[in-house]
Amino acid sequence: MPYGTVSNVVRIHTHEDYSDEYVGYGMQVDYLTDAYVFYKQGINYPIYTFTSFTSSSGSTMYSSYLDQSYVGISEQGTIEGFSLYPNPATDFVMAEFESDAADLATINITDLSGKLISSTNTTIESAGMQSIRLDVSNLESGLYIVSINIDNKTAFVKLNVQ
Template sequence: MRTKLFFLFISCSLFGQNAELFNNDWYISKIVLSNQTSDTPVMQVSTGTSLFANNGGNYNFNSSYYNSANSTITFNTVTDSFTRQGGGCTLAVYNGTNAAAAQAYDQKNCDFYLNTTSGAIFNYEIVNNSNSKTLIITKVTTGDKIYYNNSFLGTKENAIKKAFKLYPNPSTDFVIIENVEKNLKLKINDLSGKILFETLTSDKIQKIDISSFATGQYILSIENFKS
């Protein structure tokens, strides 16, 4: 009878990256340009969701209101900051309630990220409030800021967020992983550190074939996952 394989799980983060950036949906609450504060205008449609994404080790940040400012970014390995390498803004025209204010706010969001040269640096800070989180992104050259709030503790879905699961463990043929965000780098290493399997998580339930693995212990790691 074949001996079963046993998996150890670790959650890992690269230096300079806060897993909370990826594990929250962010919503713009105010923009501060040249010491002038603009609160988010109310629209007839919901404010867009701002998201950090990891696409196979290539990182993007999409800062969204009605339109979106999408930036390709590189994280600093020492400080809580990232460098913008490129990107662009969407150009949809909003003509609903508060149209003039909404259009001006869209332009400020776009200018904050895109009205800079490639290589512009932005600091970030996450502040924990009593029942929510605030993300503050600061443009280093000007001191301008954009504030984002999350809905991490404010929605029913997150209030009943399920715990990470890996089963069966030990296993002989496959393992199933549950309750992991999409587009996180997943690796399986043997105890010598050799990578035997690598992919991006695709859904909250993922099945991995390990039938070809030799009998032994293995380490499964998920980058930027807050377990």
């Protein structure tokens, strides 16, 4: 990649070999295609593709890569098991997540336009499953995004307030 090496990817190789016959023209065209597509966990699009296409009339090779801002050379960690219940909620919601160690957690609630509605900081005393009660009684009905950040690891969950 032009911006460095991306590790821990999955490569998928497809190979096609076929012919078309043009009826009435007495002409057959043979095709050969090899495509390599590279995926990285957590990214919904191929980070790199390479295709070689050969036919009786010539050949073409092309490739493309996903912009660096989508791939991330230094990967951010994730927070395991982040969930909210009850969801939909009316008065409160419990945020559950796994913590690797004692640390400070920041939980933000934003509306769908990205406006910060509330922010809660809480100290995690020890590693393991955590459960934090969040008051949502003052929120208008609608959809929100709840994010949690611990030690530069972030996770997001959609919240429906009724």
